[in-house]
Amino acid sequence: xxxxxxxxxxxxxxxxxxxxFSGHRVLEDxxxxxxxxxxxxxxxPNGAGKTTLVRIVLGLLQADSGEIFRQASLQIGYMPxxxxxxxxxxxxxxxxxxxxxxxxxxxxxxxxxxxRILHLKRRQLAAVSGGELQRVLLARALIRKPxxxxxxxxxxxxxxxxxxxLYALISEISSNQGCGVLMISHDLHLVMxxxxxxxxxxxxxxxxxxxxxxSNHPAxxxxxxxRASQDIAVYTHHHNHRHDLTGKITHSHDD
Amino acid sequence: xxxxxxxxxxxxxxxxxxxxxxxxxxxxxxLGSFIVWRRMSYFGDTLAHSALLGIAIGLLTNSNPQLSIxxxxxxxxxxxxxxxxxxxxxxxTLLGIIAHSSLAMGVVVLALSDSIRVNLExxxxxxxxxxxxxxxxxxxAVAAFVSLILYIFWNDLLSATVHAEIAEIExxxxxxxxxxxxxxxxxxxxxxxxxxxxxxxxxxxxIPPAAARGLAQxxxxxxxxxxxxxxxxxxxxxxxxxxxxxxxxxAIVVTASAIFLLLYFYPGVQKV
Numbered sequence: 280x281x282x283x284x285x286x287x288x289x290x291x292x293x294x295x296x297x298x299x300f301s302g303h304r305v306l307e308d309x310x311x312x313x314x315x316x317x318x319x320x321x322x323x324p325n326g327a328g329k330t331t332l333v334r335i336v337l338g339l340l341q342a343d344s345g346e347i348f349r350q351a352s353l354q355i356g357y358m359p360x361x362x363x364x365x366x367x368x369x370x371x372x373x374x375x376x377x378x379x380x381x382x383x384x385x386x387x388x389x390x391x392x393x394x395r396i397l398h399l400k401r402r403q404l405a406a407v408s409g410g411e412l413q414r415v416l417l418a419r420a421l422i423r424k425p426x427x428x429x430x431x432x433x434x435x436x437x438x439x440x441x442x443x444x445l446y447a448l449i450s451e452i453s454s455n456q457g458c459g460v461l462m463i464s465h466d467l468h469l470v471m472x473x474x475x476x477x478x479x480x481x482x483x484x485x486x487x488x489x490x491x492x493x494s495n496h497p498a499x500x501x502x503x504x505x506r507a508s509q510d511i512a513v514y515t516h517h518h519n520h521r522h523d524l525t526g527k528i529t530h531s532h533d534d
Numbered sequence: 535x536x537x538x539x540x541x542x543x544x545x546x547x548x549x550x551x552x553x554x555x556x557x558x559x560x561x562x563x564x565l566g567s568f569i570v571w572r573r574m575s576y577f578g579d580t581l582a583h584s585a586l587l588g589i590a591i592g593l594l595t596n597s598n599p600q601l602s603i604x605x606x607x608x609x610x611x612x613x614x615x616x617x618x619x620x621x622x623x624x625x626x627t628l629l630g631i632i633a634h635s636s637l638a639m640g641v642v643v644l645a646l647s648d649s650i651r652v653n654l655e656x657x658x659x660x661x662x663x664x665x666x667x668x669x670x671x672x673x674x675a676v677a678a679f680v681s682l683i684l685y686i687f688w689n690d691l692l693s694a695t696v697h698a699e700i701a702e703i704e705x706x707x708x709x710x711x712x713x714x715x716x717x718x719x720x721x722x723x724x725x726x727x728x729x730x731x732x733x734x735x736x737x738x739x740x741i742p743p744a745a746a747r748g749l750a751q752x753x754x755x756x757x758x759x760x761x762x763x764x765x766x767x768x769x770x771x772x773x774x775x776x777x778x779x780x781x782x783x784x785a786i787v788v789t790a791s792a793i794f795l796l797l798y799f800y801p802g803v804q805k806v
Contacts, residue, residue, distance in 0.1 A: 337703055357703040362696075368571045369750045370696065378693040379704050403751075419700065 289314055290353055290427045290459045291336060296345035298331055305331050307483040309345070313427060313459040318450060320470050321463045323480035324502060329463045330360070332480065333431055336461065353427055356420030356458075360431040362412065366405045372415055373400050376422055390422045394448065409436035413445070421452065428453070430462035434469070446473040467503065542776055551662045554670050555768035555786070557677040558726050558738065563746075563761025564684050565722055566739035567753065568715060571695050575740045576626060577614065577716075580633035581723045582735040584610040586640030588724070589657055594647055600672050604724040610636070611720035615713060637732070660731035660783030662772070669728055676725045680718045687711060692753055730783040737787045738764065745794035763793055 292312035298305050305328040313319050321329045334340040336347065337357060376387055391397040394414045399407060407415060413433060420428055433449065434442040450473040453460045464470040471477070471490040478487040485498035493499050542548055569575055588606025592599045614632065618625055644652055656664070665673075684691070693701040694708045702708045719739075726735050742764040743756060750756035771786030778785075 337699075339699060339702060355703055357700055359697065359699055365571055365696070367744075367747060368567075368696070369747065369752055369756055371751070374752055375696065378689065378696060378701070423704070 289348070289350070291347070291349050291461075293336060293347045294345060296332070296335060296347075297343045298328070298335065298340070299343055305482060306335075306342070309480075309484060311336070311461075311478065313461050315426065315459050316453060316457045317476065318453050318460040318462070318474045319476045319478060320474040321461070321478050321480050322465070322467060322470070323485075327481045329480055330431060333429060333461065333463060337429060350426070354423055354425040356423060356425030356428045358413075358416045358420040358428070358430045358433055360435060360463075362416060364404050364407075364412070370404045371401055372396075372404060372407065372418075375404055375415065376419055379419060379423055382422055386422065390418045393421070393452070394418050410438060410441050413437055417445075417449075424456070426458055428458055428460045428462075430460065432463050432465065434464070442469050446470060449473060539773070542773065547663055547665075548772070548776075550665055550667065550670050551772060551782070552769065554665055554673040555662060555729055555772065556765045557674045558722070558729055559742070559764030559768050560761045561677040561680050561684075561722060562726075562739050562764050563742055563759070564688075564757035565680060565718060566764075567743040567746075567757045567760055568691065568695060569719065569736075569739050570743045570747075571753075572715075574719070575736050576629050576633075578719055578723060578736040578739055580614065580629045580636075581607050581610055581720050582727070582732045583633040584636035584640075585724055585727055586657060586732050587636045587643070588640075589652075589727075590640045590643035590647075593652065594643065600669070600725070603727060604721065607720040607724040608717060611716045612713075615716050656731070657727060658731050658733050659781055660727070660729050660734065662729050662782040662786075665728050673725045673729070676721050680722055683714065683718060687714060691715060730786060734783050734787045737790065738767075741787070741790040741794050742767065745790070745797045748797055764790065767793060 289312040294310045296306055296309040296311075309328075309332060311319070311332070321332065323329050331340065335342045337355065338347075338349075372391075373387060376382060376390070387400070388397060391400055394417055396411060396414045396418065399411060399415065404412070404415070413436060417430070417433060420430070428449075430449070434445050437445055446469050449460060449462070452458070462470075462474075471494065474490055476487065477490050477493040479485045479493055479496070479499050479502060481502055485502060486493055486496040488496075543552070569578055585603050585607050588603040589599060591606065592602025595602070610632065614629070617623075617628055641654070644654065653661070690701070690706045691711055691714075693704070693706055694711045698708045722739070723735050726738065730738050742760040745763050746756050746759035749759050767786050767790035771789040772782055774780070774789065775782040775785035
């Protein structure tokens with residue numbers, strides 16, 4: 280396994296994290312650190328402990344053992360995997376964003392514009408589509424200008440073209456605002472192009488490193504099969520552009 | 535008609551009843567909205583049922599009845615909150631067990647003590663017209679206190695209701711807020727006993743917000759409109775009860791339900 284020495288500039292770092300649920304070990308000797316501007320992606324099959332790890336990093340769940348170091352006064356923006364929208368509560372997007380604190384109109388507009396959902400500002404949350412709701416949740420995570428964004432499957436329920444766009448947006452935000460990003464993803468090929476580091480998790484860290492490195496790693500191939508790896512290999516050759524749904528090439532933001 | 539109305543509204547006990555009922559309706563608007571949003575109506579019901587056990591114990595130990603109801607409601611609120619986190623029994627089963635066993639225990643305890651003669655019906659369906667000035671004071675004080683706490687924690691409570699984890703990460707102490715909300719419900723349930731009774735308390739908490747839902751664009755509008763609908767139900771219910779000579783508590787609840795139905799089926803009001 281590759282090991283890097285503990286870095287003081289890390290926003291958050293965790294080491295030797297162990298967690299079991301009623302005798303069943305879910306996480307074993309996990310090590311993780313996120314730098315400002317760095318995008319770290321957790322991938323792994325169902326039940327690999329991805330969400331558990333994220334919840335521990337967030338402080339929502341206590342690890343059985345291990346250390347977590349969090350930079351003093353670090354603001355975390357969190358986007359959950361899903362949100363149940365309670366139809367009995369009248370709540371529009373603007374008011375939803377205000378739940379995290381008083382934000383002035385300009386601030387809200389700026390965030391919504393960045394995510395290209397300004398038109399949803401006065402829309403009731405119950406009338407927002409699944410894909411749009413993901414962006415609204417991302418807006419809530421972003422509006423407090425966090426140093427670290429934690430995203431649990433941000434592209435869930437978003438159509439294919441929208442997914443690529445969303446990941447591009449996340450990497451754009453990370454580089455523009457200098458915030459670190461920790462995200463969980465199943466969308467292997469999409470995420471590879473928008474991440475600096477991949478951690479392949481299956482209770483323990485199977486392998487980690489640059490996307491190109493991980494996609495050729497035997498542990499990764501074991502977990503996801505060679506087919507998945509080829510898809511990624513093909514993709515990484517062309518990572519200076521993207522395809523939209525019709526196959527048309529659209530230029531990515533980092534070239 | 536007009537004369538008898540004037541006579542009605544200038545009688546001491548009717549004024550007490552109106553003041554108590556409206557104070558309760560005002561605080562029930564926002565508090566009941568949270569019960570609707572969080573789907574806690576069965577929880578409120580359970581607290582109300584367990585209040586009867588509080589009455590029985592209060593009478594047996596010869597302590598202040600209002601105080602013993604409050605203490606028992608707070609006790610059951612904390613107990614339910616603690617039990618809720620245990621796996622193995624689902625929350626609605628647990629609530630059902632506690633609601634009905636404590637109601638049954640209350641009735642048994644009351645029946646066993648020969649020395650005590652209680653009008654059980656007054657506790658089950660309320661006795662708004664018999665409330666004393668000290669009853670009124672309790673209702674007004676609790677309503678004012680609960681409103682103040684709701685006002686202070688309003689945004690945090692909303693945030694915790696919409697998504698507990700996001701709220702927690704943004705620095706809200708969600709567990710503490712949940713406990714506060716449960717205790718506030720217990721307080722309001724315990725003073726509203728005399729007004730609508732054990733069996734009808736929850737309806738006064740949930741019907742006005744449910745009726746207000748279609749008229750509201752924001753959570754605040756829903757809470758305020760629920761308060762208005764609740765107050766209207768108190769005034770109309772009381773008047774109807776007086777003229778038709780029917781029990782006041784049920785008359786109030788029937789009025790609230792009628793307003794709900796009217797708003798729910800009225801064309802032009804947004805359906806949920």
